[in-house]
Amino acid sequence: xxxxxxxxxPTDEEIDLxxxxxxxxxxxxxxxxxxxxxxxxxxxxRGAKSAGGTTIGILPGYDPNAANQWVDFPIxxxxxxxxxxxxxxxxxxxxxxxxxxxxxSEVALALKMGKPVIALNSWxxxxxxxxxxxxxxxxxxxxxxxxxxxxxxSYMRHDLRPRxxxxxxG
Amino acid sequence: xxxxxxxxxPTDEEIDLxxxxxxxxxxxxxxxxxxxxxxxxxxxxRGAKSAGGTTIGILPGYDPNAANQWVDFPIxxxxxxxxxxxxxxxxxxxxxxxxxxxxxSEVALALKMGKPVIALNSWxxxxxxxxxxxxxxxxxxxxxxxxxxxxxxSYMRHDLRPRxxxxxxG
Amino acid sequence: xxxxxxxxxPTDEEIDLxxxxxxxxxxxxxxxxxxxxxxxxxxxxRGAKSAGGTTIGILPGYDPNAANQWVDFPIxxxxxxxxxxxxxxxxxxxxxxxxxxxxxSEVALALKMGKPVIALNSWxxxxxxxxxxxxxxxxxxxxxxxxxxxxxxSYMRHDLRPRxxxxxxG
Amino acid sequence: xxxxxxxxxPTDEEIDLxxxxxxxxxxxxxxxxxxxxxxxxxxxxRGAKSAGGTTIGILPGYDPNAANQWVDFPIxxxxxxxxxxxxxxxxxxxxxxxxxxxxxSEVALALKMGKPVIALNSWxxxxxxxxxxxxxxxxxxxxxxxxxxxxxxSYMRHDLRPRxxxxxxG
Numbered sequence: 001x002x003x004x005x006x007x008x009x010p011t012d013e014e015i016d017l018x019x020x021x022x023x024x025x026x027x028x029x030x031x032x033x034x035x036x037x038x039x040x041x042x043x044x045x046r047g048a049k050s051a052g053g054t055t056i057g058i059l060p061g062y063d064p065n066a067a068n069q070w071v072d073f074p075i076x077x078x079x080x081x082x083x084x085x086x087x088x089x090x091x092x093x094x095x096x097x098x099x100x101x102x103x104x105s106e107v108a109l110a111l112k113m114g115k116p117v118i119a120l121n122s123w124x125x126x127x128x129x130x131x132x133x134x135x136x137x138x139x140x141x142x143x144x145x146x147x148x149x150x151x152x153x154s155y156m157r158h159d160l161r162p163r164x165x166x167x168x169x170g
Numbered sequence: 171x172x173x174x175x176x177x178x179x180p181t182d183e184e185i186d187l188x189x190x191x192x193x194x195x196x197x198x199x200x201x202x203x204x205x206x207x208x209x210x211x212x213x214x215x216r217g218a219k220s221a222g223g224t225t226i227g228i229l230p231g232y233d234p235n236a237a238n239q240w241v242d243f244p245i246x247x248x249x250x251x252x253x254x255x256x257x258x259x260x261x262x263x264x265x266x267x268x269x270x271x272x273x274x275s276e277v278a279l280a281l282k283m284g285k286p287v288i289a290l291n292s293w294x295x296x297x298x299x300x301x302x303x304x305x306x307x308x309x310x311x312x313x314x315x316x317x318x319x320x321x322x323x324s325y326m327r328h329d330l331r332p333r334x335x336x337x338x339x340g
Numbered sequence: 341x342x343x344x345x346x347x348x349x350p351t352d353e354e355i356d357l358x359x360x361x362x363x364x365x366x367x368x369x370x371x372x373x374x375x376x377x378x379x380x381x382x383x384x385x386r387g388a389k390s391a392g393g394t395t396i397g398i399l400p401g402y403d404p405n406a407a408n409q410w411v412d413f414p415i416x417x418x419x420x421x422x423x424x425x426x427x428x429x430x431x432x433x434x435x436x437x438x439x440x441x442x443x444x445s446e447v448a449l450a451l452k453m454g455k456p457v458i459a460l461n462s463w464x465x466x467x468x469x470x471x472x473x474x475x476x477x478x479x480x481x482x483x484x485x486x487x488x489x490x491x492x493x494s495y496m497r498h499d500l501r502p503r504x505x506x507x508x509x510g
Numbered sequence: 511x512x513x514x515x516x517x518x519x520p521t522d523e524e525i526d527l528x529x530x531x532x533x534x535x536x537x538x539x540x541x542x543x544x545x546x547x548x549x550x551x552x553x554x555x556r557g558a559k560s561a562g563g564t565t566i567g568i569l570p571g572y573d574p575n576a577a578n579q580w581v582d583f584p585i586x587x588x589x590x591x592x593x594x595x596x597x598x599x600x601x602x603x604x605x606x607x608x609x610x611x612x613x614x615s616e617v618a619l620a621l622k623m624g625k626p627v628i629a630l631n632s633w634x635x636x637x638x639x640x641x642x643x644x645x646x647x648x649x650x651x652x653x654x655x656x657x658x659x660x661x662x663x664s665y666m667r668h669d670l671r672p673r674x675x676x677x678x679x680g
Contacts, residue, residue: 001234001243007643031243033245054243056226056243056245058245062259062283062420064171064260073171073201073224073226073243074260075203075226075228075245075256075259075260076259076260077255077256077259077422078255078256078259078419078420078421078422079249079252079255079256079418079419079420079422079592080402080418080419080420080595081418081595081599081619081622081623082249082417082418082419082589082592082593082595082596083592084595084615084619085247085248085249085590085591085592085594085595086245086247086248086249086592089232089245089246089247089248089591090234090244090245090246099639100622100639100642100643101618101619101621101622101643101645102618102622104614104615104617104618104621104635105594105614105615105618105619105622107614108611108612108614108615108618109591109594109611109615111611111614112591112610112611112612112615113232113591123635123636123639124636125614125633126633126634129609129610129633132610133517133610133611135611177473232590247592248589248590248591248592249422249588249589249590249592250425250572250588250589250590251425251429251449251452251453251588252419252422252423252425252426252587252588252589253422254425254445254449255420255421255422255424255425256422259421269469270452270469270472270473271448271449271451271452271473271475272448272452274444274445274447274448274451274465275424275444275445275448275449275452277444278441278442278444278445278448279421279424279441279445281441281444282421282440282441282442282445283421293465293466293469294466295444295463296463296464299439299440299463302440303347303440303441305441341574341583371583373585394583396566396583396585398585402599402623404511404600413511413541413564413566413583414600415543415566415568415585415596415599415600416599416600417595417596417599418595418596418599419589419592419595419596422589425587425588425589426585426587426588426589429572429585429586429587429588430574430584430585430586453572
């Protein structure tokens with residue numbers, strides 16, 4: 001499962017990027033999890049559905065109807081901004097497209113949890129500080145939707161490799 | 171989406187009931203959401219998968235691998251017991267099969283949220299107190315898995331009726 | 341710290357009981373934690389303040405001003421009903437005065453966490469089921485505010501005893 | 511109430527800054543809320559206690575004994591990283607001293623909630639992006655502990671002014 005984060009009020013360019021990210025995530029056979037609302041989240045879900053994918057929206061409030069129309073499974077948490085931690089905890093990798101403060105909190109929480117994070121037209125973090133806190137290998141900036149999804153998938157494949165090619169040691 | 175709650179350590183009878191509930195939820199075309207762990211949760215998911223359904227597990231910890239093997243989409247919340255509120259918030263109706271204190275908290279939280287709750291071999295609540303706090307119409311005890319799922323579905327159909335047969339008043 | 345739970349809309353008797361519980365908790369030198377809102381929560385805080393105690397209110401929303409006026413330290417969690425888990429997690433013992441479904445969820449969550457729970461004019465739980473899930477020694481019904489606070493304090497003293505009078509076994 | 515955020519593993523300089531921040535917060539008569547753990551959080555609490563202040567620690571786990579020894583009121587939330595949202599929601603202003611990814615998530619969540627944030631030897635955010643998302647007036651970098659607490663207090667006084675000098679319009 002790949003988490004896609006981004007603001008409710010993106011630029012047109014961010015909408016296009018998010019839709020393409022969603023499409024590529026779905027084509028790769030991965031489910032897409034996000035915050036379930038509008039803007040980047042809706043565009044990513046729309047992209048995923050256009051490629052036959054599955055989408056999960058972790059909502060801040062209690063109303064499942066607050067999900068955008070491309071969310072297959074709305075999870076109305078009722079826990080407000082704290083739901084950002086669940087969005088990123090649910091992803092094996094996190095792609096941030098654009099981003100305001102909610103997105104920045106998701107990038108930070110994901111790095112805190114040791115997850116790979118790919119920033120696409122998003123916040124650029126001070127690389128010295130990123131390295132000081134041990135996430136130099138986990139934080140990436142991507143130049144395109146293809147690049148972003150490619151990096152995310154590389155982590156997930158790496159993660160799966162031991163199970164796919166057992167060493168014989170058990 | 172129907173939420174199914176129940177203990178990690180159920181009786182054999184509760185396992186059978188939960189599996190049958192899961193099967194019937196899936197046959198009705200509803201996704202099943204639960205706490206994602208063992209016991210009743212695993213049996214309900216197994217039942218749902220045996221009937222081609224979709225299952226979501228709202229986990230207390232951060233490890234998606236803690237989900238039972240019949241969970242399609244694990245949501246590792248990391249919020250501990252507080253995740254019980256999300257399990258029931260995600261269901262349009264809640265079915266409790268057996269139940270310890272976690273299940274009782276889910277029954278209570280669901281009634282607090284105004285959701286229909288169906289108890290199957292579970293806690294029996296003082297009906298006077300249930301009525302005093304306005305949930306007389308929402309709290310049911312069921313005699314079988316069929317009965318439990320039937321009651322849950324009746325609420326969901328009722329919920330949809332206004333949209334299906336608009337009255338013309340707008 | 342002792343947690344006091346109860347409904348926003350209590351009876352007059354429950355208000356009197358809650359105020360007396362609050363007073364006795366403060367006199368015993370314990371801080372009082374609650375959900376921070378009205379009804380039983382406000383009465384308990386008022387009682388605690390009348391005896392010079394300290395009160396903490398774990399609020400469901402983001403507005404600290406939603407706390408009743410006797411809360412010294414409002415904690416606006418923003419996590420909705422899930423805050424019930426934090427209210428009881430913050431108490432060394434939990435006293436329920438009266439109670440609707442929110443209170444029932446707190447009783448259940450506290451028992452799940454292995455905390456002592458004292459019910460005063462509150463939900464009566466099926467004692468067989470309480471015993472089956474291992475909380476027979478933790479769940480009490482009290483006949484008065486004095487009784488309720490006395491039982492709560494006995495657990496807290498018991499909890500401290502090993503550190504005060506070490507057995508020499510290490 | 512002022513929230514102080516910072517890493518478990520700070521530099522010596524950050525420890526000194528945090529202790530001074532805690533002292534100044536207490537001298538100003540404000541309670542200090544933090545994540546309750548070690549490093550910057552412990553130093554800030556120690557400073558606050560040395561000046562007779564009150565400290566509240568919003569802990570990620572369920573064990574109140576995980577709080578540092580200068581926490582007066584531990585709140586063991588059990589909600590993991592999601593507790594960061596509660597730390598900042600509890601502050602009228604947020605001071606970040608140093609900071610890894612947990613701190614960055616707190617800065618971001620605070621700005622998302624519309625709170626004033628003062629960064630002291632902490633993450634520097636892209637000012638264009640901060641402005642684009644409407645927080646230009648809320649995000650500050652401070653050059654000293656005095657400066658940081660002074661800015662925080664200026665917001666809180668400003669916040670109180672309308673009540674102190676009513677305009678007569680009701």
